[in-house]
Amino acid sequence: MLEVIHPGLYTSLQDMGRYGFREIGVPVSGAMDQLSLGLLNKIIGNTPKMAAMEMTLLGPKLRFQATTRIIIGGAPIQAELEGRPVPMGQLTRVRMGEELHFGSVQQGCRSYLLVKGGFQVKKVLKSSSQYFPLTDKGFLRKRMTVGYKTFDREIPMKTAYSLSHLEESILEVYRGPEFELLASKDLERLFFRPFHLAKEQDRMGIQLQEPLTTHDHSLLTSAVLPGTVQYTPSGKLIVLMRDGQTTGGYPRVLQLSERAISVLAQKRVGDSIRLKLLR
Amino acid sequence: MSDQLLKISPYGERAILITWPDTVSESILKEIILLKNALKQEEEFLNAEMIGSYNSLCLVFSDTLDFENMRQRILEMHVALDFNQPFERKLWSLPVCYDARFGVDLEAVAKSLRLSVDQVIYKHAHAKYTVYGLGFLPGFLYLGGLSRNLWLPRREQPRLKVVEGSVAIADRQTGIYPQDSPGGWHILGNCPIPLFNVRKRDPMPIKPGDQVTFEAVDLELYRSIYKRYRKGYYKLKSELVCWK
Known part of the structure; x- marks a missing residue:
């Protein structure tokens, strides 16, 4: 078992997503940066259904009650195990009773902590991902405990830890279903000048600071996906993320590539990005 | 409804959006549900999530897809639908x-x-x-x-x-x-x-x-x-x- 001494900022348990329930309005959820979690799962030998801990900007302080192997990755984050720094992307042994203290994310936005075998979380609709109000809580809380299995063997490192998307700032996008609604001067704005992340952002969506021209198109409620760029009547662009709702009525002008969703998940308020149209 | 009114387009790497004319009607809704039920019987669509609402049906796959091939399959399935079938x-x-x-x-x-x-x-x-x-x-x-x-x-x-x-x-x-x-x-x-x-x-x-x-x-x-x-x-x- 793992004890939460301090929960950090927006720390939550996430797997690779809750699939199969979008038809009844349940968001997919899952790790914001799936490229990072996917690679870390591979290195430690966990499956996509196993829960990892997602840390945002400021990590938690944790006490481990059983020996296990862990790996930390994604955005580089300060981490000390009983005062010794823990390197990113390396399998590390944690012994019973030891404390792991995270500090700030140094570059990027989201880091991941995995234990061998995954955190033992009661699944809700076949997934361990925390999403309130489907699960009791949306984030880790102080004094909460999280289960995991004791594991004390060497794990051979078969896959190298290398994540090139962390430094990227170009988001590859496809035309969305309502791409044609974009005015020509907005097209120029979209693809030839940078955008900055607004402060309105969470696991549901990320707003961009620079607006396009206003419009009055609305559509019959229709499916939206993580990575869908919604174009609101006031001209604002909102990129839906993993906890985003399953349907919407704003024009869906662009769709991020799967990779671009993970790239964007690592950006902070004020960071600059550029959009690149594919095909 | 004729196939000209059915618009099938790719929606990112892993999804397909099927759109009907921009109106709220029970007959369109029934057509969407009939098509969805028919697709769910097909092997290629078994693992796809299907989000239907008003005048659209979105098929979301777990991986990248061959759009042209899928589009053909959807059109075939749509043509074969019996709209008068009471259900x-x-x-x-x-x-x-x-x-x-x-x-x-x-x-x-x-x-x-x-x-x-x-x-x-x-x-x-x-x-x-x-x-x-x-x-x-x-x-x-x-x-x-x-x-x-x-x-x-x-x-x-x-x-x-x-x-x-x-x-x-x-x-x-x-x-x-x-x-x-x-x-x-x-x-x-x-x-x-x-x-x-x-x-x-x-x-x-x-x-x-x-x-x-x-x-x-x-x-x-x-x-x-x-x-x-x-x-x-x-x-x-x-x-x-x-x-x-």
């Missing part, structure tokens, strides 16, 4: 209490629509609604079929908290908030039975295509239904009806 859907009767303590917007709605509060309640409770889709929140029903006399744009200032079970209207729709949530719809009443329950094997028994009627109950009956529900004695009323 069954459920008609649900949901209790709603329109007491002023729940229907916090009744007065304002009546005023904007130049109706009395009783007229608003009567018109809302005497209609048969159709489930055009679910979204916005887990288990939130988009119900079409609202009386033309109750059409009203959503509130200018959304509320930060709309309580669970709130029955509300906006534009041409009515809906029920399955959880406490922020919301911009006008609240007319409250349904004592939680419709969405993650602990059940089927967390949301009401499906797209189903119909819903509201049964007005007073505060006393509302409380008694709620008590019976808590003790496990209350079962939602539904009957199978034929969709011609």
Whole structure:
């Protein structure tokens, strides 16, 4: 078992997503940066259904009650195990009773902590991902405990830890279903000048600071996906993320590539990005 | 409906969006559900999530896909559909209490629509609604079929908290908030039975295509239904009806 001494900022348990329930309005959820979690799962030998801990900007302080192997990755984050720094992307042994203290994310936005075998979380609709109000809580809380299995063997490192998307700032996008609604001067704005992340952002969506021209198109409620760029009547662009709702009525002008969703998940308020149209 | 009216387009790397003409109609909804049911029988679509609503059906796959191939398969399946085939859907009767303590917007709605509060309640409770889709929140029903006399744009200032079970209207729709949530719809009443329950094997028994009627109950009956529900004695009323 793992004890939460301090929960950090927006720390939550996430797997690779809750699939199969979008038809009844349940968001997919899952790790914001799936490229990072996917690679870390591979290195430690966990499956996509196993829960990892997602840390945002400021990590938690944790006490481990059983020996296990862990790996930390994604955005580089300060981490000390009983005062010794823990390197990113390396399998590390944690012994019973030891404390792991995270500090700030140094570059990027989201880091991941995995234990061998995954955190033992009661699944809700076949997934361990925390999403309130489907699960009791949306984030880790102080004094909460999280289960995991004791594991004390060497794990051979078969896959190298290398994540090139962390430094990227170009988001590859496809035309969305309502791409044609974009005015020509907005097209120029979209693809030839940078955008900055607004402060309105969470696991549901990320707003961009620079607006396009206003419009009055609305559509019959229709499916939206993580990575869908919604174009609101006031001209604002909102990129839906993993906890985003399953349907919407704003024009869906662009769709991020799967990779671009993970790239964007690592950006902070004020960071600059550029959009690149594919095909 | 002819295939020229069906638009099939890629939606990112892993999804396909099928769109029908931009109107709300039961015949389009039926066509969407028939196509969805047919696709679900096909091996290529077994693992796809299908999100249907109003005039669209979105197929989401777990990996990248061969769009042209899938498009052909969808068109073939669509051509083979028998639109006249009668099929069954459920008609649900949901209790709603329109007491002023729940229907916090009744007065304002009546005023904007130049109706009395009783007229608003009567018109809302005497209609048969159709489930055009679910979204916005887990288990939130988009119900079409609202009386033309109750059409009203959503509130200018959304509320930060709309309580669970709130029955509300906006534009041409009515809906029920399955959880406490922020919301911009006008609240007319409250349904004592939680419709969405993650602990059940089927967390949301009401499906797209189903119909819903509201049964007005007073505060006393509302409380008694709620008590019976808590003790496990209350079962939602539904009957199978034929969709011609």
